[in-house]
Amino acid sequence: MNTNIIQQTTETTTSSSSTPIFRVYKDQPNDTLKVPLVEDGIIKEEIGDIKHFVQKWFKIPDFSSFNLVLQNDESNPLVTSTPLSNFAGNVVLKIQPITTTTIGPGKSSFSTNGAIQKEERNTKYYYLERNNNSILQDKVMNGDYILFHGTRSSGKTTKIFTTMDHLSKIGFFPIYMSLEDAFSFNSIEEFWGRFLMVINYEIRNKIQFTNAFTIFDKPNELSQQIFKNRDVILFIDEFDRLLDAPPEVKSNILGIFRNWKQNSTNKFIKSVVAIGPFDILNIDSDKYSPFNVVDQVSTQDFTQQDVTEFFGIFQRIKSVTVDSQVVDSIFTLTNGHPGLVNVCGRIIDKDICGRIIDKDTKLTLISMDDWNKFASSKLLYGLFGYSTVSRMMSSIETQTDLCKQTLIHYVKIFPQFLVLNGYELTKETKYLISMGFLRYTSEPVSGSFKVASCSLKSLLIKYCILNKLHTIHRRQPPPEAFPINNSIIDIFTIVKTLTPTFHDSPANLTTKCYRGFGNGPKRDSLVPDEAFYHFELVATIKNWEPKVKINPIVRTGLNTKDRADIVLEFNEKKFVLEIVAHTTLKDVENHIKRGTRYKTSIGATEVWIVHYTAGKQTKQSKYPSSIPGVGVIHIWHNSKFNDFDFVCYQPLSDKDQIMTDVGSDEEEYEEDTVEEKMNEDEEEEEIDEDEEEEEEESDEY
Structure with a gap:
C-alpha cells in the first residue's frame, strides 16, 4: 500500500461539516485511507462510487465480494445507491468481505418469479445490488407521484424493496401494498375498506386506524403517534388493475390521491409510487390523476457488467467456474432482462453444473462447449417452463x-x-x-x-416466437409430407420446395446492399437480406411440421452480428442451416470452412450453407462446393421470385464429392472446382467493409 497518502485517524464521530470526508480501512481503524471526492474530474455522488474507488485501490478482483459498512454499524451494509449527501463530517467506513460462510454456500438458487426480500439476498436467492436507484429515490424525496413501470420479472418489486430499505434508514416511513392482495373494485367502499386493512397490517400497531381517509392527516393524533413526523412513501404494486376498475371507482381513488398531493403540507404522505407494466402510463390521461407521465421511471435491465458481477456471485457461492464467454453469451441472448438471465442461470445451476469436474482443483467447470450443446437443444424447455x-x-x-x-x-x-x-x-x-x-x-x-x-426485446424472445409461428402466423404448408427419412431431415428438399413459396411483398422484405458476383444486380442495389430468407424458411417449416424445434443460436461475443442461422431439431438430431445472401463467393467459402467448427460445437448431425444469390456462376466464378460434414445449396432467383436454379452439394463423408444439380440450364462441374478465379469486381469486394467484418467474425465458432 502507498503509505504516502494514507492519513491515520481514529475518528468515529460525525461533525456538522456540510461536505463529508470519507475514510476507509480494510483491517485496522488506524490505517484509514482518505477517499478523494473528485477523481479524474468526476465527482463521486453515491456510496457505489466510493466502493469502486476502494475496489481499484485495494485491488479487490470482484466488486460484489465486499460491502462497505459504517465503523460502528457492521450489521448493516451500505446500499451502493445511497447518496453521499446523506452524510456529513468525518465518515469512517470498513471493508467487509462477503465470505461463503456469510452467504450460505451452496444453498442459494436463481429466482425467476417474485421479489427477493432483504433476508433472502444471497442466502436463498442470488442477488446483485445495483447502483441504479438514484432517479427513483430522488423523485420520491422530491415529493413526486411516480409511475414506476417495467415488464414482468424485470426486478420491479425487488428494486422497490431495496429502495424502501434505504428510505427507512434515512428517516422515511415506507409502506408497500399490492392491488393483487384481495383488493376489490366493485365499489368505492370495498376498495377503501381493503386499503384500511392493508395499512393496519403493514404498520402493525396495537391501536389501529378506523378511517381510511384520515390515515395520513397530520392533525390525527394516532397518525402523529405512529409516523412521528416522518414522511410516508406509499408504494402500490400491480397498479394496472386500476385500469379495469369501473369509472366511478377509478375516479374516486385517483381523486383522493390527487387531494393528498395538493394538500401535502397537511399530510404525512409525501409521495406515491404506482408500480406496474407499461400500461400504467395510461393513468396520466385521467382528469383526476395526480400522476404526470413526465414523472415516469422505468426499470433498467442488467448491463453486461451487471451480468458479469451477478454470475461472479454465483461462482463464489457455488464454488464453480463459468467461462466468461458463457456469461457474455447469456447477456447477448437475454439483452440483460433480469428474469431471462435468471432462467439461464437456473439452467446452468440445475442442468449443467457437476457434469465436468477439474481433476486438480475438484471444481465444476462450465465451458463454452458445455453451454453451446445445451443451449442449442434444451434451453427452450427452460424458457417455456418460465411462467x-x-x-x-x-x-x-x-x-x-x-x-x-x-x-x-x-x-x-x-x-x-x-x-x-x-x-x-x-x-x-x-x-x-x-x-x-x-x-x-x-x-x-x-x-x-x-x-x-x-x-424486439431479445434473441431468446425471438426464438420463443419462432417456435410458436404455427399458432400465431399461419401459412399453407406444402401438400407433400415433411421430408424426413430415418430421423434425418432432407434439407435440400425443404429448401427446394419452400423457396418458390416465399412471400416477397415489400412489407415482408428486409434488405441489404448487393455484394454478389457475375451478371447480377449492380453493386449496392437493394436485395433481400439474410433475415428475409431466414424468416420465410422458418415460418413455413413450423407450419409444415410443428414438431420440428427451432433452437437458439449461441453467440460467443457481444459484437457478433445477428447471424441468420437456423438450428432444426427433430428426434434429438440437430441440423444447422446457415443463410448467406448476395455476397462474394469468397465469403461463401469462409462460411463453409467455419461450418465444420459449428458442427462440432453444438453436436449437429449436419450443417448446411444455404446461399441465395442473384448472380449466376460462370466458368470464371464457380460456386464453392461442400466439404466433409458441411453441405452447400446455391439458389439463384430473379428479382420477381418466379425463376429459380438450385445447385446442391451434399455433405462429404470422405474424399468423394456428391453433386446434385437442379435447374433449367445449370452446368455440371468436375469435382476439382473448389478453387475459384475471382473476377476483378470480386477482388474489389473482398476488401469491402462488410467482408472485413465477416473475416473478423471467423473466430466466433
Whole structure:
C-alpha cells in the first residue's frame, strides 16, 4: 500500500461539516485511507462510487465480494445507491468481505418469479445490488407521484424493496401494498375498506386506524403517534388493475390521491409510487390523476457488467467456474432482462453444473462447449417452463390478427429498431411493450414522455416466437409430407420446395446492399437480406411440421452480428442451416470452412450453407462446393421470385464429392472446382467493409 497518502485517524464521530470526508480501512481503524471526492474530474455522488474507488485501490478482483459498512454499524451494509449527501463530517467506513460462510454456500438458487426480500439476498436467492436507484429515490424525496413501470420479472418489486430499505434508514416511513392482495373494485367502499386493512397490517400497531381517509392527516393524533413526523412513501404494486376498475371507482381513488398531493403540507404522505407494466402510463390521461407521465421511471435491465458481477456471485457461492464467454453469451441472448438471465442461470445451476469436474482443483467447470450443446437443444424447455414467457405466448395467441402481424414485423427486422417518426403508439404496440415482447427508446419532450423507437426485446424472445409461428402466423404448408427419412431431415428438399413459396411483398422484405458476383444486380442495389430468407424458411417449416424445434443460436461475443442461422431439431438430431445472401463467393467459402467448427460445437448431425444469390456462376466464378460434414445449396432467383436454379452439394463423408444439380440450364462441374478465379469486381469486394467484418467474425465458432 502507498503509505504516502494514507492519513491515520481514529475518528468515529460525525461533525456538522456540510461536505463529508470519507475514510476507509480494510483491517485496522488506524490505517484509514482518505477517499478523494473528485477523481479524474468526476465527482463521486453515491456510496457505489466510493466502493469502486476502494475496489481499484485495494485491488479487490470482484466488486460484489465486499460491502462497505459504517465503523460502528457492521450489521448493516451500505446500499451502493445511497447518496453521499446523506452524510456529513468525518465518515469512517470498513471493508467487509462477503465470505461463503456469510452467504450460505451452496444453498442459494436463481429466482425467476417474485421479489427477493432483504433476508433472502444471497442466502436463498442470488442477488446483485445495483447502483441504479438514484432517479427513483430522488423523485420520491422530491415529493413526486411516480409511475414506476417495467415488464414482468424485470426486478420491479425487488428494486422497490431495496429502495424502501434505504428510505427507512434515512428517516422515511415506507409502506408497500399490492392491488393483487384481495383488493376489490366493485365499489368505492370495498376498495377503501381493503386499503384500511392493508395499512393496519403493514404498520402493525396495537391501536389501529378506523378511517381510511384520515390515515395520513397530520392533525390525527394516532397518525402523529405512529409516523412521528416522518414522511410516508406509499408504494402500490400491480397498479394496472386500476385500469379495469369501473369509472366511478377509478375516479374516486385517483381523486383522493390527487387531494393528498395538493394538500401535502397537511399530510404525512409525501409521495406515491404506482408500480406496474407499461400500461400504467395510461393513468396520466385521467382528469383526476395526480400522476404526470413526465414523472415516469422505468426499470433498467442488467448491463453486461451487471451480468458479469451477478454470475461472479454465483461462482463464489457455488464454488464453480463459468467461462466468461458463457456469461457474455447469456447477456447477448437475454439483452440483460433480469428474469431471462435468471432462467439461464437456473439452467446452468440445475442442468449443467457437476457434469465436468477439474481433476486438480475438484471444481465444476462450465465451458463454452458445455453451454453451446445445451443451449442449442434444451434451453427452450427452460424458457417455456418460465411462467412469464408462458404467459406471453398464451396471451399473444388470443390477440387480433393486426397485433400478431405487428409482432411478426418486429421479429423479421430484429435486432433493428423501428423508428416511429413522431407517431403515437398504437394499442397493439402498447400491448407488446407491456407484455414484454418489445423494448423501446424514448426522447425528451417538454412536459411529456414519448417513445421514439421499438425493437424486439431479445434473441431468446425471438426464438420463443419462432417456435410458436404455427399458432400465431399461419401459412399453407406444402401438400407433400415433411421430408424426413430415418430421423434425418432432407434439407435440400425443404429448401427446394419452400423457396418458390416465399412471400416477397415489400412489407415482408428486409434488405441489404448487393455484394454478389457475375451478371447480377449492380453493386449496392437493394436485395433481400439474410433475415428475409431466414424468416420465410422458418415460418413455413413450423407450419409444415410443428414438431420440428427451432433452437437458439449461441453467440460467443457481444459484437457478433445477428447471424441468420437456423438450428432444426427433430428426434434429438440437430441440423444447422446457415443463410448467406448476395455476397462474394469468397465469403461463401469462409462460411463453409467455419461450418465444420459449428458442427462440432453444438453436436449437429449436419450443417448446411444455404446461399441465395442473384448472380449466376460462370466458368470464371464457380460456386464453392461442400466439404466433409458441411453441405452447400446455391439458389439463384430473379428479382420477381418466379425463376429459380438450385445447385446442391451434399455433405462429404470422405474424399468423394456428391453433386446434385437442379435447374433449367445449370452446368455440371468436375469435382476439382473448389478453387475459384475471382473476377476483378470480386477482388474489389473482398476488401469491402462488410467482408472485413465477416473475416473478423471467423473466430466466433
